Amino acid sequence: xxxxxxxxxxxxxxxxxxxxxxxxxxxxxxxxxxxxxxxxxxxxxxxxxxxxxxxxxxxxxxxxxxxxxxxxxxxxxxxxxxxxxxxxxxxxxxxxxxxxxxxxxxxxxxxxxxxxxxxxxxx
Numbered sequence: 001x002x003x004x005x006x007x008x009x010x011x012x013x014x015x016x017x018x019x020x021x022x023x024x025x026x027x028x029x030x031x032x033x034x035x036x037x038x039x040x041x042x043x044x045x046x047x048x049x050x051x052x053x054x055x056x057x058x059x060x061x062x063x064x065x066x067x068x069x070x071x072x073x074x075x076x077x078x079x080x081x082x083x084x085x086x087x088x089x090x091x092x093x094x095x096x097x098x099x100x101x102x103x104x105x106x107x108x109x110x111x112x113x114x115x116x117x118x119x120x121x122x123x
Contacts, residue, residue, distance in 0.1 A: 004092065006070050007081060011039065011096035012103065013066040018059045035059070036093040043085035048078035051085065 001009070015035055023031045042054035052071075056064050074081045085092065 003074075003077060003080065004084065004088075004095070006073055007084060008092050008095035008099055010066050010070050010074060011092060012099035014055065014059070014061075014064055015093075015096050015100045016103065017061055017065060022060060032093065032097060036089055039085060039093065040089045043082055043089065045082075048075050048081055051082060 015032075018035055019031060022034075026034055038055060038058040042051050042058055045051045045054045052064060056062070
């Protein structure tokens with residue numbers, strides 16, 4: 001899996017969490033546009049760890065539930081990851097959105113349990 005794919009996979013997990021909590025409540029704006037904007041803003045943090053903190057805060061989430069191995073890999077390539085997020089945020093969000101649709105049922109069930117409820121979302 002290349003770096004862009006790992007970033008998009010991480011963002012897919014974050015998207016699912018964000019949409020489960022806020023997606024239906026956002027009025028007058030496209031939730032995907034809001035998500036992309038929050039990513040772009042967070043990408044101006046100096047480190048990948050700070051990016052994750054800013055992103056969670058900007059999305060109104062207490063924490064992010066994402067695969068540890070992907071986070072570690074991206075942390076090790078922090079500068080390159082931040083640069084890609086700044087310059088390619090729209091492209092990465094589109095990829096993340098498509099990946100989020102293909103998360104396995106097991107991954108979706110785990111995420112639903114984490115978020116506390118039996119939510120049946122289309123995205």
